[in-house]
Amino acid sequence: MKNIDFLLAGVGGQGTILASNILGQVGLKLGYDVKKAEVHGMAMRGGMVDNHVRWGEKVYSPLVFKGKVDYLVGFEMLEAARWPAYMSSNAIVIVNNYRINPPSVNMGKASYPPKDEIASLLTAKGERLIWVDATDIAYNLGNAAAAGVVLLGSLSTFLDGSEEEWMEEIADLVPPKFLELNKQAFVEGRRAMNA
Amino acid sequence: MKKMMLGNEAFAYGAYLAGARVGAAYPGTPSTEIMEAYATYPGVHAEWAPNEKVALDVGIGAAYAGTRALVSLKQVGLNVAADALFYSSYTGLKAGLVLVVADDPSMHSSSTEQDSRSYAKAAKVPMLEPADSEEAKLFTGIALDLSEKFDTPVLVRSVTRISHSATPVEISDVPPPPAPSEPPMYDRQPLKFVMVPANARTRHPIVVERLEQVKEFAETFPHNRIEMGDESLGIVTSGTSYQYAREIFPNASFLKLGMVWPLPEKMIREFASRVKTLIVVEELVPVFEEYIRWLGLPVRGRDIFPEIGEFSPHLVKECALAAGLIEEEDKAKAEAAATTAATPQLPNRPPMLCAGCGHRALFHVIRESGALVLGDIGCYTLSFAPPLNAIHTTGCMGAGIGQAHGVAKGGVKDRIIAVLGDSTFMHSGIHPLINVLYNESNVTTIISDNRVTAMTGSQQHPGTGITLQGKHTTEVKPEELVRGMGFKKIDILDPHDIDNLAKVLEDHLNSNQPSVIIARRPCVILTKERHTPPIVDKELCVDCGSCMEIGCTPLIQEDGYVRIDPILCNGCNLCIKICPAEAIIDQQKE
Numbered sequence A: 001m002k003n004i005d006f007l008l009a010g011v012g013g014q015g016t017i018l019a020s021n022i023l024g025q026v027g028l029k030l031g032y033d034v035k036k037a038e039v040h041g042m043a044m045r046g047g048m049v050d051n052h053v054r055w056g057e058k059v060y061s062p063l064v065f066k067g068k069v070d071y072l073v074g075f076e077m078l079e080a081a082r083w084p085a086y087m088s089s090n091a092i093v094i095v096n097n098y099r100i101n102p103p104s105v106n107m108g109k110a111s112y113p114p115k116d117e118i119a120s121l122l123t124a125k126g127e128r129l130i131w132v133d134a135t136d137i138a139y140n141l142g143n144a145a146a147a148g149v150v151l152l153g154s155l156s157t158f159l160d161g162s163e164e165e166w167m168e169e170i171a172d173l174v175p176p177k178f179l180e181l182n183k184q185a186f187v188e189g190r191r192a193m194n195a
Numbered sequence B: 001m002k003k004m005m006l007g008n009e010a011f012a013y014g015a016y017l018a019g020a021r022v023g024a025a026y027p028g029t030p031s032t033e034i035m036e037a038y039a040t041y042p043g044v045h046a047e048w049a050p051n052e053k054v055a056l057d058v059g060i061g062a063a064y065a066g067t068r069a070l071v072s073l074k075q076v077g078l079n080v081a082a083d084a085l086f087y088s089s090y091t092g093l094k095a096g097l098v099l100v101v102a103d104d105p106s107m108h109s110s111s112t113e114q115d116s117r118s119y120a121k122a123a124k125v126p127m128l129e130p131a132d133s134e135e136a137k138l139f140t141g142i143a144l145d146l147s148e149k150f151d152t153p154v155l156v157r158s159v160t161r162i163s164h165s166a167t168p169v170e171i172s173d174v175p176p177p178p179a180p181s182e183p184p185m186y187d188r189q190p191l192k193f194v195m196v197p198a199n200a201r202t203r204h205p206i207v208v209e210r211l212e213q214v215k216e217f218a219e220t221f222p223h224n225r226i227e228m229g230d231e232s233l234g235i236v237t238s239g240t241s242y243q244y245a246r247e248i249f250p251n252a253s254f255l256k257l258g259m260v261w262p263l264p265e266k267m268i269r270e271f272a273s274r275v276k277t278l279i280v281v282e283e284l285v286p287v288f289e290e291y292i293r294w295l296g297l298p299v300r301g302r303d304i305f306p307e308i309g310e311f312s313p314h315l316v317k318e319c320a321l322a323a324g325l326i327e328e329e330d331k332a333k334a335e336a337a338a339t340t341a342a343t344p345q346l347p348n349r350p351p352m353l354c355a356g357c358g359h360r361a362l363f364h365v366i367r368e369s370g371a372l373v374l375g376d377i378g379c380y381t382l383s384f385a386p387p388l389n390a391i392h393t394t395g396c397m398g399a400g401i402g403q404a405h406g407v408a409k410g411g412v413k414d415r416i417i418a419v420l421g422d423s424t425f426m427h428s429g430i431h432p433l434i435n436v437l438y439n440e441s442n443v444t445t446i447i448s449d450n451r452v453t454a455m456t457g458s459q460q461h462p463g464t465g466i467t468l469q470g471k472h473t474t475e476v477k478p479e480e481l482v483r484g485m486g487f488k489k490i491d492i493l494d495p496h497d498i499d500n501l502a503k504v505l506e507d508h509l510n511s512n513q514p515s516v517i518i519a520r521r522p523c524v525i526l527t528k529e530r531h532t533p534p535i536v537d538k539e540l541c542v543d544c545g546s547c548m549e550i551g552c553t554p555l556i557q558e559d560g561y562v563r564i565d566p567i568l569c570n571g572c573n574l575c576i577k578i579c580p581a582e583a584i585i586d587q588q589k590e
């Protein structure tokens, strides 16, 4: 059983925890030992959040190692750009094509890195980078908050587990009121990879 | 069956399985979810107390009554509850009492970096430390057993990476013990429970003797375990540090401590004798290392690993590399060098007030007043940062009002505001406010009342009139409290009416008397309120930067004008009131 390390990076409030919960439960269902570290508290007010998920035969540390991450999922472009040092050279990087300015940028005190610069940072070692219009897709489905599940849909195409198995864990974790939306978001995320 | 659980959920589950029937806490990251999870179990009473000191007294009372109890708090919460910890160590209890304390190395959400193991040592009580959620469940139950076996409160230490990491937990087939069919009989034992000096003097030797007994127990405690590997390196460790060290030193020998106070002297000596080099891997205070040195054994630790900040796998690895304890493969070395060189400086992203947050309007007006602002702890503390720059101190919960009074007595002539949130007011704002009246200073106290404990994730408190378990109860109103104290000048307003707020604030600041303003606007996370966002008319926008001064994320500086991101905006329309050029157009009027 190969170890698989995931890093989900985004802005507090973007729903990284739900996505990492689903990912964790799917790993357990597939027979892996799973550990997962989340960010709660202050950073949830629009700060930087990084959730770590590790699947493996036996996992000790809940935090991933620098240079060992197999999948980086960026919920926001700049937040993805902070993690090149963590990725392995054959990592797959899935990034939401979405920008949220940090306050220093809004105030004109810093500049937001151009998209092509972010892209080259994220592919410097030969990683594979995939942009997904996750927030747009989720917004059009009725709620931008489902962007994380769109990204998860895209990520799932690289992993084991049938669509049904993923859907079961989504159904287990998403409140009934938002279930249909999130199921659609997941399907759209998968479709975005096949397009 | 196994289920993924946060450490915090597992502490609650363990307490429930072990028959704890009373739980009390005050929220605080990273401990908050413990009591939230515990409250969902059948047959338990779980409550948010106004502060940690009250929570611990409640837990002690339940345990005196013969009912097992769970108290949970964050590291600084234990400072608040410390008085109760010390006396309960002396009195002991009747039923088990477990205190789960969550430390926050690196201060992800804290004002000080503390190692609660120091409290176990100071209060002479046992402390356990789990290394994952399964142990979090098990150790909470064990702590309740030990509490009864040795007649002592027992601490369980967590850290952010245990509390907020999820790992598989075995779900038990055995239900918790049934509730007693008869109400418990309170055992009145004044010699044990009344800590007047004469009684306390007889209790203290019992406490010291008890610690010796626990230490003896620790020698055979199965969760203090030696895992022999290669004998050239032996590592004494616990908790998350154990997990990191396990990956970085896969072949080393380990003494993994499940009980981190008191320490098993014989076991440590035995382990030390079986390995060539002995090191300690522990976050923050060198508790193990100092003890091992005190035993006279050669050991390394602080010279290899830092005593400030949270450990991570790569930090432990880098320290081990630097100390020559391990060697890196060349390929990994080259890759690490390549990526460090390539990473540029990226703009930071500090946490921010939410779009639509009432604190923003309040602190915008407060800053305009030019007053000196003695602040407190909550979401509103974020107003210290640019562009609001509106808070000048933040110490611990409840500190602002006392500081404001002190600043005034210190002779400063600035106009003085103390500001705190509604939950902080209930926690520790009442006593310093009494002091402002009693000892007379002209402090204007503002309670920024968003009707919830927001910073820690929307918890109820006495001012909301709703309990942790969702029951409607007496609403303890701040306005009635301050009226009852004797304040004569009190105003209650909506901070989004900024013109009125500015007027009232000027009036209070110039009134030469102690006064209170309650700025009341429910938290947007709570109300989930969203309205149609306004639009900036590019033609009318003069790019003056006024709206940028309120630091609202959806307002985006473009070339020569400001734009509003409709996904991020919640339509509170505060910016419309700020814009001097009337360039922001309300979209909610038909």
Ligand SMILES: Cc1ncc(C[n+]2csc(CCOP(=O)(O)OP(=O)(O)O)c2C)c(N)n1
Pocket (backbone or CB within 6 Å): B026, B027, B028, B029, B052, B074, B076, B077, B080, B377, B378, B379, B380, B396, B397, B420, B421, B422, B423, B424, B425, B450, B452, B453, B454, B455, B456
């Ligand atoms: C002694 C102590 N206990 C708990 C905390 C965690 N904590 C930080 S802010 C806060 C309360 C914030 O509530 P409130 O005052 O209503 O302000 P809000 O966040 O709602 O703006 C808490 C519980 C702490 N910092 N110190």
